[in-house]
Amino acid sequence: MGPLKGIRVIEFAGLGPAPFCGMMLADMGAEVVRIDRKGKSASAALFDPDKDILNRGRRAIALDLKHPEGLATALQLIDGAEVLIEGFRPGVMERLGLGPDVCLARNPRLVFGRMTGWGQSGPLAHTAGHDINYLGLSGALDAIGRSDSGPVPPLNLVADFGGGAMLLAVGVLAAVIEARSSGKGQVVDAAMTDGCAMLMAMNYTLKAMGQWTMQRQSNFLDGGAHFYDTYACADGKWLAVGPIEPQFYALLLEKCEIDDPRFAQQWDRSQWPALKQVLREVFATRTRDAWCALFAGTDACITPVLDMDEAPAHPHNRARQAYVERDGLTQPAPAPRFSRTPSELGAPPFADNARDTEAVLADWGFSPDRIAKLRAAKVL
Numbered sequence: 149m150g151p152l153k154g155i156r157v158i159e160f161a162g163l164g165p166a167p168f169c170g171m172m173l174a175d176m177g178a179e180v181v182r183i184d185r186k187g188k189s190a191s192a193a194l195f196d197p198d199k200d201i202l203n204r205g206r207r208a209i210a211l212d213l214k215h216p217e218g219l220a221t222a223l224q225l226i227d228g229a230e231v232l233i234e235g236f237r238p239g240v241m242e243r244l245g246l247g248p249d250v251c252l253a254r255n256p257r258l259v260f261g262r263m264t265g266w267g268q269s270g271p272l273a274h275t276a277g278h279d280i281n282y283l284g285l286s287g288a289l290d291a292i293g294r295s296d297s298g299p300v301p302p303l304n305l306v307a308d309f310g311g312g313a314m315l316l317a318v319g320v321l322a323a324v325i326e327a328r329s330s331g332k333g334q335v336v337d338a339a340m341t342d343g344c345a346m347l348m349a350m351n352y353t354l355k356a357m358g359q360w361t362m363q364r365q366s367n368f369l370d371g372g373a374h375f376y377d378t379y380a381c382a383d384g385k386w387l388a389v390g391p392i393e394p395q396f397y398a399l400l401l402e403k404c405e406i407d408d409p410r411f412a413q414q415w416d417r418s419q420w421p422a423l424k425q426v427l428r429e430v431f432a433t434r435t436r437d438a439w440c441a442l443f444a445g446t447d448a449c450i451t452p453v454l455d456m457d458e459a460p461a462h463p464h465n466r467a468r469q470a471y472v473e474r475d476g477l478t479q480p481a482p483a484p485r486f487s488r489t490p491s492e493l494g495a496p497p498f499a500d501n502a503r504d505t506e507a508v509l510a511d512w513g514f515s516p517d518r519i520a521k522l523r524a525a526k527v528l
Contacts, residue, residue, distance in 0.1 A: 149177070149489075149492050150177020150489055150491045151176055151177040151489040152174065152177040152296055153178075154229050156180065156182060156228060156230050156384050157173055157174075157229060157230070157231040157233065157493050158180075158222075158231070159179070159181070160182075160183050160234040160241070161183060162186040162235035163172045163194065164313075165235060165316065165340065166234060166313070168309050168313035169261070169320070170233060170329075171201070171203070172313065172482075173261075173317065173490075174197075174204070174206045174494050175205055175493070176203030177491065179206075180206035180207075180210065181206060181207055181208055181504075181512075182206050182209075182230075183210075183213075183225070184208055184209070184210045184502075185210065185211070185213055186218075197499040197501070198496070198497050198498050199281070199477060200497045201477060201497060202433050204494065204495065205262065205495060206495065207495060207508050208498075209509070209528070210502035211502050212527050213244055215525065215526075216499075217521075217522055218522075218527040219244070219246070221509070221514075223245075223254060224513075225509075226258065229255070230257065230258070230324060230327075232258060232260050233249060233261040233262075233263065234262075235263040235505070238264060238269075238274060239274070252333055256332060256333060257332065258333040259320055259323040259333050260335045260490045261317075261320040261323075263316045263338050264338075264340070265281065265282045265340045266340075266341055267339030267342060272285075278304070279340070282341040283311075284299075284338040285344075286345045286347075286377060287345070288344050288351075289301070290364070291367075291370055291435060292370070294364065294371065295365035295372075307340040307341070308340065308342060311340050311341075311343025311346065311347050312338065312340040316338035319338050320365060322334050354367070368392070372417070373417075374423035374424040374426075374427055375397055375504070376390050377424065379427055379431040379432075380432060380436055381430060381438075381439060382432055382438075383437075385437075386436065387453060387526075388450070388452070389449070391447075391449040396448055397414055400448050400449075403429050403448060410485040411426075437452075446465075469481055477496075482495055506528070
């Protein structure tokens with residue numbers, strides 16, 4: 149089941165990017181065990197636990213980490229893991245007695261993955277924040293939005309998941325590969341603000357070339373260009389229009405029956421506002437589906453803007469099985485695709501965060517007598 153089969157991961161329960169990283173690793177076959185503090189799961193205050201897709205694919209145990217035996221149990225589990233991931237503020241794991249110095253001394257090959265907003269160091273390291281704050285510090289948020297409005301948050305996709313969880317997953321897997329040759333683990337300090345900065349690499353390239361200005365909606369990738377934007381249709385639904393290359397741009401003009409000579413100067417920025425107005429008027433003459441039918445099978449780079457109900461039903465997404473129905477939930481399928489070791493959905497999300505405690509402990513080498521003593525001590 150997946151290319152990471154055989155890798156054991158301990159995940160300390162948290163919110164957002166760390167669970168998303170755990171979900172990705174579990175989807176790809178890793179055995180991920182989530183340690184919750186005894187009581188309600190970390191996400192229960194915000195999400196219905198048995199509908200929390202980010203928590204699919206793993207088993208969970210609940211421990212009283214303030215009890216010496218609870219701490220000892222967590223450390224013994226970590227001893228048997230190849231990876232640990234956590235998403236607390238700097239210093240929290242150390243105060244619990246589970247910091248990297250302690251864990252790596254016991255398990256020298258351990259990869260200790262740390263997911264934070266600001267990183268383990270720097271003046272903001274201990275400050276609270278959310279996706280919008282990390283994105284704001286990276287220079288990315290300022291560039292997203294319309295010229296007549298302020299910056300627009302792109303959901304919490306960029307910092308939490310793209311610049312956060314996926315950066316952590318890449319870092320952890322790179323460190324696992326290195327540890328298998330060196331025999332030594334290490335700490336992976338994944339900061340969402342660092343990840344957002346990395347995602348801006350191409351934009352900084354364009355800026356260095358003099359092809360990016362600081363004004364929102366004045367560049368070809370931020371909605372400034374008439375050939376890279378969204379347009380409303382007659383039914384109030386929207387199209388995503390992006391024919392950048394000249395041969396694709398020519399298809400846009402052909403299908404829209406546009407012969408205005410101004411469109412020949414595709415890259416003349418002074419013409420973009422006027423050309424955009426022409427396209428607004430053109431696209432407002434038909435419904436979204438009518439336009440999609442007209443452009444179907446062409447390379448004009450025009451697609452519908454689908455909502456969350458429509459996306460799973462689109463023929464391409466259905467053919468790719470990009471979304472799956474399981475456990476009463478519509479959810480994204482594991483990605484990417486592997487030809488020989490395909491990923492699979494594991495266990496469904498669940499509300500009882502202590503459901504697997506005894507089974508996990510037994511599988512990870514705890515004797516029945518030890519488990520019984522932990523239960524009697526109310527550690528579990």
